[in-house]
Amino acid sequence: MTPAMKQLKGLTTIIMAGGRGERLFPLTRDKAKPAIIFGGTYRIIDFTLSNCLNSGIRNIYVLSQYGSFSLDIHLRLTWDILRPDLGEFIYSVPPQQITVNRWYRGTADSIYQNLNLLEYERPRQVLILSGDHVYKMDYLTMLDFHLAKDADLTVAAVPAPRREASAFGILHVDADNRVIDFLEKPAEPPGMPGNPDYSLVSMGVYIFKAKTLVQEVIADAKNPDSNHDFGRNIIPQMVGKKKVFAYPFQDQETGEPSYWRDIGRLDAYFTAHQDLLGPQATFNLFDADWPLRGYVVPTPPAMFTGRRFEVGDSLIAEGCVLEDAKVVNSVLSPGVKVGAGAVLEAAVLWDKVSIGAGARIRRAVIEDGVVVPPGFTIGYDSEADAQLFTLTEEGVVVVPNNVRLEVD
Amino acid sequence: MKNILVVDDDDAIRMLIEMELAEEGYQVLTASNAQDALKMVQTEDLDLVILDIRMPGMDGLEALPRILGLKEGLKVILNTAYSQYQESFMSWAADAYVIKSADLTELKSKVKELLT
Numbered sequence: 001m002t003p004a005m006k007q008l009k010g011l012t013t014i015i016m017a018g019g020r021g022e023r024l025f026p027l028t029r030d031k032a033k034p035a036i037i038f039g040g041t042y043r044i045i046d047f048t049l050s051n052c053l054n055s056g057i058r059n060i061y062v063l064s065q066y067g068s069f070s071l072d073i074h075l076r077l078t079w080d081i082l083r084p085d086l087g088e089f090i091y092s093v094p095p096q097q098i099t100v101n102r103w104y105r106g107t108a109d110s111i112y113q114n115l116n117l118l119e120y121e122r123p124r125q126v127l128i129l130s131g132d133h134v135y136k137m138d139y140l141t142m143l144d145f146h147l148a149k150d151a152d153l154t155v156a157a158v159p160a161p162r163r164e165a166s167a168f169g170i171l172h173v174d175a176d177n178r179v180i181d182f183l184e185k186p187a188e189p190p191g192m193p194g195n196p197d198y199s200l201v202s203m204g205v206y207i208f209k210a211k212t213l214v215q216e217v218i219a220d221a222k223n224p225d226s227n228h229d230f231g232r233n234i235i236p237q238m239v240g241k242k243k244v245f246a247y248p249f250q251d252q253e254t255g256e257p258s259y260w261r262d263i264g265r266l267d268a269y270f271t272a273h274q275d276l277l278g279p280q281a282t283f284n285l286f287d288a289d290w291p292l293r294g295y296v297v298p299t300p301p302a303m304f305t306g307r308r309f310e311v312g313d314s315l316i317a318e319g320c321v322l323e324d325a326k327v328v329n330s331v332l333s334p335g336v337k338v339g340a341g342a343v344l345e346a347a348v349l350w351d352k353v354s355i356g357a358g359a360r361i362r363r364a365v366i367e368d369g370v371v372v373p374p375g376f377t378i379g380y381d382s383e384a385d386a387q388l389f390t391l392t393e394e395g396v397v398v399v400p401n402n403v404r405l406e407v408d
Numbered sequence: 409m410k411n412i413l414v415v416d417d418d419d420a421i422r423m424l425i426e427m428e429l430a431e432e433g434y435q436v437l438t439a440s441n442a443q444d445a446l447k448m449v450q451t452e453d454l455d456l457v458i459l460d461i462r463m464p465g466m467d468g469l470e471a472l473p474r475i476l477g478l479k480e481g482l483k484v485i486l487n488t489a490y491s492q493y494q495e496s497f498m499s500w501a502a503d504a505y506v507i508k509s510a511d512l513t514e515l516k517s518k519v520k521e522l523l524t
Contacts, residue, residue: 099473099474100474100477115473118497119497214500218500221476222481
């Protein structure tokens with residue numbers, strides 16, 4: 001038994017799932033960000049929850065706030081699989097307003113407002129995760145690292161090319177991976193010891209000694225100048241005063257950075273879908289060693305009618321019906337219908353989208369239930385698209401399901 | 409003059425603390441239960457609360473986060489006959505934890521420390 005396995009009983013896991021997700025608007029206008037459809041049959045939080053299960057973690061609190069109903073529904077439909085009588089659970093915890101009359105002011109405040117949960121559990125370590133990341137990670141390996149270092153706090157960090165790292169929170173570490181500085185979006189990110197072309201990007205995945213966490217969130221709650229956020233306040237304040245280590249999220253043998261994406265922006269959402277596709281997909285959903293659990297709809301298998309369709313490098317969920325159409329580099333959620341002669345290129349279609357015959361869709365995300373009329377085009381005329389839909393910086397069209405699409 | 413609220417269900421202790429702190433030159437208000445204390449936190453301009461833990465109705469550890477939620481930055485000293493509550497995470501939100509004693513030297517020195 002490794003030290004982490006022994007410690008598993010002393011571990012409480014908390015997933016942050018309450019943010020408004022404004023940079024994912026309009027997808028988040030009526031849903032929690034972690035409840036957004038991703039990869040056809042998943043919701044974003046499924047990756048973090050699957051990681052927990054694959055790591056042997058089965059007692060999980062999900063702190064929800066904005067759009068919490070969408071998240072509750074998903075947890076009920078997909079994750080009602082644990083046995084509370086065996087001490088296993090996934091509980092959703094919105095702000096309860098028992099001790100304070102306010103919403104969660106930030107991630108750190110959400111822990112402060114739930115100190116009674118920690119009092120009840122009395123964990124030795126607390127694992128804090130985010131509900132809007134796509135990655136596969138064994139948290140027990142990180143816990144082993146944290147325990148071996150006797151750290152007050154361990155921050156998981158993925159190595160990223162130095163020139164691309166300026167947009168993130170960067171951990172400056174010494175040769176022992178002890179964090180000596182935390183820099184928010186630095187112009188000149190510091191390199192890693194032994195790998196100067198790469199910088200360590202904080203993933204928003206933390207393991208705290210429970211007592212340290214409690215002390216820190218209490219002190220933070222009393223600080224009127226704080227944003228009450230782990231990344232912006234707690235972590236920078238601890239560096240230099242407490243034992244803070246960075247856990248490099250990389251292949252243990254080759255040192256190759258592991259896959260991790262923060263689905264915080266529409267372009268990141270779209271691009272991460274492209275990572276799922278092709279025979280050499282950057283992020284492999286078909287990994288027998290690391291099963292990823294999504295919502296399985298009780299519906300018939302996908303049906304392809306006709307004989308002249310062309311489908312390549314795409315994910316087609318159950319219940320889809322495709323006539324003679326061209327579908328490449330696309331992700332189709334359950335129940336999507338594609339009419340004859342339609343062309344889909346790099347399209348992300350949510351549940352029950354209907355694409356009329358001869359319609360052409362390129363580089364677009366379309367919300368559930370949208371009916372695209374026959375012959376309609378999306379992604380070919382950015383001026384026309386911008387009038388009706390959201391157009392991202394990188395030119396991806398986002399079609400919400402509260403607009404009516406009509407052919408002139 | 410600094411305003412201190414003493415919250416304790418024991419009349420004798422409340423009076424003792426009130427007297428001694430008044431002698432030190434503080435303005436002292438009292439409450440015999442947590443509910444009354446919460447009301448006074450909202451209506452009075454307080455600088456410090458001395459809070460008993462074991463009280464009928466709402467206890468001091470329940471009242472503490474509510475007090476801090478009502479008035480951020482208000483100083484609180486937990487004043488109890490019991491040492492075991494020091495282990496409770498919620499008690500860590502107080503600025504000090506003083507074990508009750510007939511001799512108020514420690515309590516008074518904590519008050520002075522927090523109010524200067």
